[in-house]
Amino acid sequence: xxxxxxxxxxxxxxxxxxxxxxxxxxxxxxxxxxxxxxxxxxxxxxxxxxxxxxxxxxxxxxxxxxxxxxxxxxxxxxxxxxxxxxxxxxxxxxxxxxxxxxxxxxxxxxxxxxxxxxxxxxxxxxxxxxxxxxxxxxxxxxxxxxxxxxxxxxxxxxxxxxxxxxxxxxxxxxxxxxxxxxxxxxxxxxxxxxxxxxxxxxxxxxxxxxxxxxxxxxxxxxxxxxxxxxxxxxxxxxxxxxxxxxxxxxxxxxxxxxxxxxxxxxxxxxxxxxxxxxxxxxxx
Amino acid sequence: xxxxxxxxxxxxxxxxxxxxxxxxxxxxxxxxxxxxxxxxxxxxxxxxxxxxxxxxxxxxxxxxxxxxxxxxxxxxxxxxxxxxxxxxxxxxxxxxxxxxxxxxxxxxxxxxxxxxxxxxxxxxxxxxxxxxxxxxxxxxxxxxxxxxxxxxxxxxxxxxxxxxxxxxxxxxxxxxxxxxxxxxxxxxxxxxxxxxxxxxxxxxxxxxxxxxxxxxxxxxxxxxxxxxxxxxxxxxxxxxxxxxxxxxxxxxxxxxxxxxxxxxxxxxxxxxxxxxxxxxxxxxxxxxxxxxxxxxxxxxxxxxxxxxxxxxxxxxxxxxxxxxxxxxxxxxxxxxxxxxxxxxxxxxxxxxx
Amino acid sequence: xxxxxxxxxxxxxxxxxxxxxxxxxxxxxxxxxxxxxxxxxxxxxxxxxxxxxxxxxxxxxxxxxxxxxxxxxxxxxxxxxxxxxxxxxxxxxxxxxxxxxxxxxxxxxxxxxxxxxxxxxxxxxxxxxxxxxxxxxxxxxxxxxxxxxxxxxxxxxxxxxxxxxxxxxxxxxxxxxxxxxxxxxxxxxxxxxxxxxxxxxxxxxxxxxxxxxxxxxxxxxxxxxxxxxxxxxxxxxxxxxxxxxxxxxxxxxxxxxxxxxxxxxxxxx
Numbered sequence: 001x002x003x004x005x006x007x008x009x010x011x012x013x014x015x016x017x018x019x020x021x022x023x024x025x026x027x028x029x030x031x032x033x034x035x036x037x038x039x040x041x042x043x044x045x046x047x048x049x050x051x052x053x054x055x056x057x058x059x060x061x062x063x064x065x066x067x068x069x070x071x072x073x074x075x076x077x078x079x080x081x082x083x084x085x086x087x088x089x090x091x092x093x094x095x096x097x098x099x100x101x102x103x104x105x106x107x108x109x110x111x112x113x114x115x116x117x118x119x120x121x122x123x124x125x126x127x128x129x130x131x132x133x134x135x136x137x138x139x140x141x142x143x144x145x146x147x148x149x150x151x152x153x154x155x156x157x158x159x160x161x162x163x164x165x166x167x168x169x170x171x172x173x174x175x176x177x178x179x180x181x182x183x184x185x186x187x188x189x190x191x192x193x194x195x196x197x198x199x200x201x202x203x204x205x206x207x208x209x210x211x212x213x214x215x216x217x218x219x220x221x222x223x224x225x226x227x228x229x230x231x232x233x234x235x236x237x238x239x240x241x242x243x244x245x246x247x248x249x250x251x252x253x254x255x256x257x258x259x260x261x262x263x264x265x266x267x268x269x270x271x272x273x274x275x276x277x278x279x280x281x282x283x284x
Numbered sequence: 285x286x287x288x289x290x291x292x293x294x295x296x297x298x299x300x301x302x303x304x305x306x307x308x309x310x311x312x313x314x315x316x317x318x319x320x321x322x323x324x325x326x327x328x329x330x331x332x333x334x335x336x337x338x339x340x341x342x343x344x345x346x347x348x349x350x351x352x353x354x355x356x357x358x359x360x361x362x363x364x365x366x367x368x369x370x371x372x373x374x375x376x377x378x379x380x381x382x383x384x385x386x387x388x389x390x391x392x393x394x395x396x397x398x399x400x401x402x403x404x405x406x407x408x409x410x411x412x413x414x415x416x417x418x419x420x421x422x423x424x425x426x427x428x429x430x431x432x433x434x435x436x437x438x439x440x441x442x443x444x445x446x447x448x449x450x451x452x453x454x455x456x457x458x459x460x461x462x463x464x465x466x467x468x469x470x471x472x473x474x475x476x477x478x479x480x481x482x483x484x485x486x487x488x489x490x491x492x493x494x495x496x497x498x499x500x501x502x503x504x505x506x507x508x509x510x511x512x513x514x515x516x517x518x519x520x521x522x523x524x525x526x527x528x529x530x531x532x533x534x535x536x537x538x539x540x541x542x543x544x545x546x547x548x549x550x551x552x553x554x555x556x557x558x559x560x561x562x563x564x565x566x567x568x569x570x571x572x573x574x575x576x577x578x579x580x581x582x583x584x585x586x587x588x589x590x591x592x593x594x595x596x597x598x599x600x601x602x603x604x605x606x607x608x609x610x611x612x613x614x615x616x617x618x619x620x621x622x623x624x625x626x627x628x629x630x631x632x633x634x635x636x637x
Numbered sequence: 638x639x640x641x642x643x644x645x646x647x648x649x650x651x652x653x654x655x656x657x658x659x660x661x662x663x664x665x666x667x668x669x670x671x672x673x674x675x676x677x678x679x680x681x682x683x684x685x686x687x688x689x690x691x692x693x694x695x696x697x698x699x700x701x702x703x704x705x706x707x708x709x710x711x712x713x714x715x716x717x718x719x720x721x722x723x724x725x726x727x728x729x730x731x732x733x734x735x736x737x738x739x740x741x742x743x744x745x746x747x748x749x750x751x752x753x754x755x756x757x758x759x760x761x762x763x764x765x766x767x768x769x770x771x772x773x774x775x776x777x778x779x780x781x782x783x784x785x786x787x788x789x790x791x792x793x794x795x796x797x798x799x800x801x802x803x804x805x806x807x808x809x810x811x812x813x814x815x816x817x818x819x820x821x822x823x824x825x826x827x828x829x830x831x832x833x834x835x836x837x838x839x840x841x842x843x844x845x846x847x848x849x850x851x852x853x854x855x856x857x858x859x860x861x862x863x864x865x866x867x868x869x870x871x872x873x874x875x876x877x878x879x880x881x882x883x884x885x886x887x888x889x890x891x892x893x894x895x896x897x898x899x900x901x902x903x904x905x906x
Contacts, residue, residue, distance in 0.1 A: 006724040017717040024773045028750035087645045105881045110653045112877035114834025116851045117870040121656035193638040222743025224837045239745040259746045359799040366800040372793035376815045386801035
């Protein structure tokens, strides 16, 4: 069936969604590319022109600092998520029915929270009025309550929280299919469960670990609300910075230039990792 | 028996890129009969069937149905009924929804559809299942629904693509008989693709043996069995001993310094003549007495399977010669015994390579 | 090894559940200001969701955008997924990439693109803009679910329909489309839920004139706080937990998530 030749009617049907995607995605993207060269007028507007001012600002310390921070915190979130999600999912797939299903429901419930709700709850939890520190004061462990947000750790925890369920779901199918006999074979050859985990399970799962890491990286790179709610301006991700420039600072050309940079960066990262992964897989 | 459904396949070729799945098939198939396309996987039999159905377009050649050129007609206007290997029952419709589908899209009245569906269910022994969902049926029941659905509109051709391959052995044999009886009762022209030679032998009026996109032999089942035309057919249907002899005149061949009488052999130049002898036709003789049409050998292995025995004899040929038979014909031999293996002339068939 | 199991599972559980508990407690606090331990029990903040016009309007706006946006998403994805899988189209990989590209990029890119587009079209600040932008952005989800359904459908099914006399259009209408409906619904549901929760696109495209629920919540966090926000959060959590628990009990949650179906039997043994 999939080698049927398309008729004129087929192309007509295909034209509808393709037109929509072109008009409402490619054209806006094109306009955005164009507007990165426009002349910015004080007070919020921009006139068509061809200037490289906005692009030059990509080389300023302000932007570079933002970009490095964004990439750095996304890499960190990826590492932390994988480091916790991988063993967690591994043990999850070996649990008996009741705890297994219960944990899955907890993970799915966390996944269905919107980012703004997650940002809000963590701001409460790490705040001074009704959070962790209040509990610790109540228990007598701490003297007085303090706020851990806005702050770097708060943003990191928030990013990990929203990315964690997606990470688990990416690892879940293949870990559940992991051949038990592979680990059993290792154990009959004298490897303790601990060694089996590190010398057999982890290497076998390498592609899926890389996929999970990549997922968290790209996902958190695009995150806006967590960073905006739980971080001070020095903790803003690129998404917040871009949005801020586009709305409150009314510097759309600059925002556009940065958005294009972000696009290229995202595509490049995914592309490079995919190529490297497939190449190393061919070698092993 | 119906007179409609006569097929003429005129030099059909089908190429998929570099692969030639059907390499020139030219057949005239009579109406009203059950014809099997038999061969190993990859021989082109399914592709051939799909070209008859209109699901594949031939790269070259034409298809004629009752004299009409239907090559360019799409499947939905070819008046066929087809049972697919996966059965392809519509999962979102009930049993009666499936069987009545063809009638429904033609706008037949609901009451008439119901009547005909009940009639068909009775025909395949599935009364009372009309409102069940497909997922609730067993494998055998699903097969019968697929059959009823294909026959609902009384098509000219009934096409089956390995229809029983998904069933277990017992059920398969039972349904082979049922399908054959049904076909005979309706007299409908039926073409069945199978790789199981016993299935083809059980059910067919005519067997078309295929290999590598070509037809190796066409004939009645027993004819194809007793008089295989090529080494491939001889090996594919049942098992056989293929003797690489050399021509020694009219009706004579030479094998290991012995002369053997083989009717049909006609080379006298010492060129190769391939002779097929079925294991159940070969005979074992103990001792060194003169036995006509025999060669000497040593027994290498004996299999006593209860209902039959098989004896593997090393006659210094490329392969061991196999002699088989029922327990009553069992000659008392053991591993290591010296024997002579007789190839009765009327059991020897000259085959093409 | 045991230690690793209990620490990771325990920590993760605490990590995932802690915010949910805190927010539940805050939402029933009598005081207007958050404090801990809570001063009194009150459900007035849940009641406010219903009575406060601002919240009612935001909820309605979000529901409107989500239901229509998801509809647009499915309307775009269905013909695309079907044609690309059913026919041999030369630019097929390219078109599929076009379909998944919006969702794969950071949302702020689509948001900014949509903003400049509607400004250029002199049509700024309207709710249709948000609906269309969400429809495009989330069309990837039904595209993936429907493509998957097409891939796993027995290719003999439409062929069987044709041998029974159905032309291609009838085959699509009576066989293919009904079998795609479950995946269309799944895609719709995913786009709906994500649209409800989406902030940045809605904000940049029409944030000052169209106030969706996430926008109202975010403004509330930034500029002034009411525990009503907490009650919204709790409602979301309860709905999600209920839906997934029901799914787990009556449906096959594990298979839906891609697990090996035999896994629970193996573990319980």
